[in-house]
Amino acid sequence: MAPRVLLIEEDGPRRDRARALLEAEGFAVDASGSGLDAIARALSLPPDVIVADLRLPDLEGHALAARLKRERSLQAVPFVALGETQEDHDLALAAGADGFASREPDARLGEEVRAFLAGKRERLSEAGERAGLRAFSGTLAAQLESAVAGERRATERLLEVDRLKSAFMHNLAHELSTPLTPLAGYLRILQSDKLGPLQPQQRRIVDAMLGSVARLSRIVDNLSDFASLQAGRAPIVExxxxxxxxxxxxxxxxxxxxxxxxxxxxxxxxxxxxxxxxxxxxxxxxxxxxxxxxxxxxxxxxxxxxxxxxxxxxxxxxxxxxxxxxxxxxxxxxxxxxxxxxxxxxxxxxxxxxxxxxxxxxxxxxxxxxxxxxxxxxxxxxxxxxxxxxxxxxxxxxVRPADQPPADPAAPPSASLG
Missing domain, CATH: 3.30.565.10 (Histidine kinase-like ATPase, C-terminal domain)
Structure with a gap:
C-alpha cells in the first residue's frame, strides 16, 4: 500500500505542485488548506508522514507541529515543515518538527519525504534548541496577545451591535404604536354604537379589525419589552x-x-x-x-x-x-x-x-x-x-400577598427558585 502523506498548504497552486511531485514518487496524498482541518484529519486517520507549510491561515505550522506531537498516535509520525529561512528551520524543529524542506516544491520533495519516512530526523544543537524554544515561546505569546485583542474587539463589536439592535427595536415599537393607539380607539367608538348602531355585518368587520389591531399591539409590545429587557431598562413595577x-x-x-x-x-x-x-x-x-x-x-x-x-x-x-x-x-x-x-x-x-x-x-x-x-x-x-x-x-x-408588607432589606435573601 502506498504511504499516505497529509499535505497541509493554503496556497492552491503550490499545494497542487506538491501533490503532483509526491504522487509521482508513489505517495497517496490527502491535502488540506487549514491547520484546524488537518488536526481533525490526522486524529481521525493518522497518516504515515505529515508535510505542512509554516504559513497557514488559522494556525502557524510550528504550533501545528507542537499540537500534533502531543498525540500519542502521532508522536512517531514524521512531521516535515516547509519554510524559507534559517529562523523558520530552527523554530519548527524547536516546536517538534522532525525535518525541514523548502516551501517552494521542487523535484527533491518526494526524495526528502521518503528519507524522513525511512527514519531521518533533524536535530538542533543544544544552543540552537534553547534559542528556538525562546523564539517559539515568544511567537506563541504574540499569537495569544493577538487572539485576546481580537476577541476583545469582537466582543465590543457584538455589544455595540446588540445595543443598536435594541435601540432599533425600541424605536420601531414606538413608531408602530403611535398610529395604533388612535386606530384602536376609533374602532372601539364604532363598536360601542356611539356614532350610530352597526349592522350585523358591519359589527363583524369592526370586531375582526379590533382583533387584528390587538394582535399587532401584542407584537409591538413584544418588540418594546424585548428591547427594554435586553438593555436592562425594564424595572418591575409591583x-x-x-x-x-x-x-x-x-x-x-x-x-x-x-x-x-x-x-x-x-x-x-x-x-x-x-x-x-x-x-x-x-x-x-x-x-x-x-x-x-x-x-x-x-x-x-x-x-x-x-x-x-x-x-x-x-x-x-x-x-x-x-x-x-x-x-x-x-x-x-x-x-x-x-x-x-x-x-x-x-x-x-x-x-x-x-x-x-x-x-x-x-x-x-x-x-x-x-x-x-x-x-x-x-x-x-x-x-x-x-x-x-x-x-x-x-x-x-x-410572589407575596398584596396585603403583606415588603421584606426587610437587611434580612438574608430567601432561597431562589430551582
Missing part, C-alpha cells in the same frame, strides 16, 4: 394582581383567534387573593404562552390554562394538543427570532415574530422566576378529562 382574573382576561383577549380555530380553551382557577407583581408584564408573558398554544393547536383541540399557587410562589401552566416540539428545539424556542422547525409529516410552521417565548422567559426572570417547556408533558393536569400530548409551558415566579 402592583396587586389577582392571578385567576389575569388568566381569564388573557384568554378573553384571545377569543377571536380561539373562535376562528374552533378551539376549546379552559381556565383552571387556584382561588386566593391578590399578589404583588408587575401586572402589565405578567399579562404580556402569559398572553405570549397562550398565543403560542392557540397558534399551534389543530382545529377542534383543547387548551388548558392552569393557575397554581403555593406559599410564596405563583405558577401558570399552559397545556395544548399541538404537534409538540422536538428535543433539539426545547431550549432554542426561547432564543430571540428562532422558529421551531416542523416535524416530518407536519405542515409548515405558522409565521411569527419569534419574540413571544423569549419575552415571556425574560419577564419571568425579571420577576426572579423562570419559564420552561415540556414536550410531551411529563405530567397531566388533574382537573382535565382529556390528555394533552403537545406542549406544557410553565411560567413560575416568586
Amino acid at each position: 402592583a396587586p394582581v389577582v392571578p385567576d382574573q389575569l388568566a381569564d382576561d388573557v384568554v378573553a383577549e384571545h377569543r377571536p383567534a380561539i373562535r376562528d380555530a374552533r378551539l376549546h380553551v379552559a381556565v383552571s382557577h387556584a382561588g386566593g387573593g391578590a399578589v404583588l407583581a408587575d401586572a402589565r408584564k405578567l399579562r404580556q408573558a402569559l398572553s405570549n404562552l397562550v398565543s403560542n398554544a392557540v397558534k399551534f393547536s389543530p382545529h377542534g383541540a383543547e387548551v388548558l390554562v392552569e393557575v397554581g399557587r403555593e406559599p410564596g410562589r405563583l405558577r401558570f401552566t399552559v397545556y395544548d394538543q399541538g404537534p409538540g416540539i422536538g428535543p433539539a428545539e426545547l431550549e432554542r424556542v426561547f432564543e430571540p427570532l428562532h422558529h421551531a422547525a416542523a416535524r416530518a409529516g407536519e405542515e409548515a410552521r405558522l409565521p411569527g415574530s419569534g419574540l413571544g417565548l423569549p419575552v415571556a422567559r425574560r419577564i419571568a426572570e425579571a420577576h426572579g422566576g423562570r419559564v420552561w417547556v415540556e414536550s410531551p408533558p411529563r405530567t397531566q393536569p388533574a382537573s382535565a378529562a382529556r390528555q394533552f400530548n403537545g406542549c406544557k409551558f410553565v411560567l413560575e415566579i416568586p
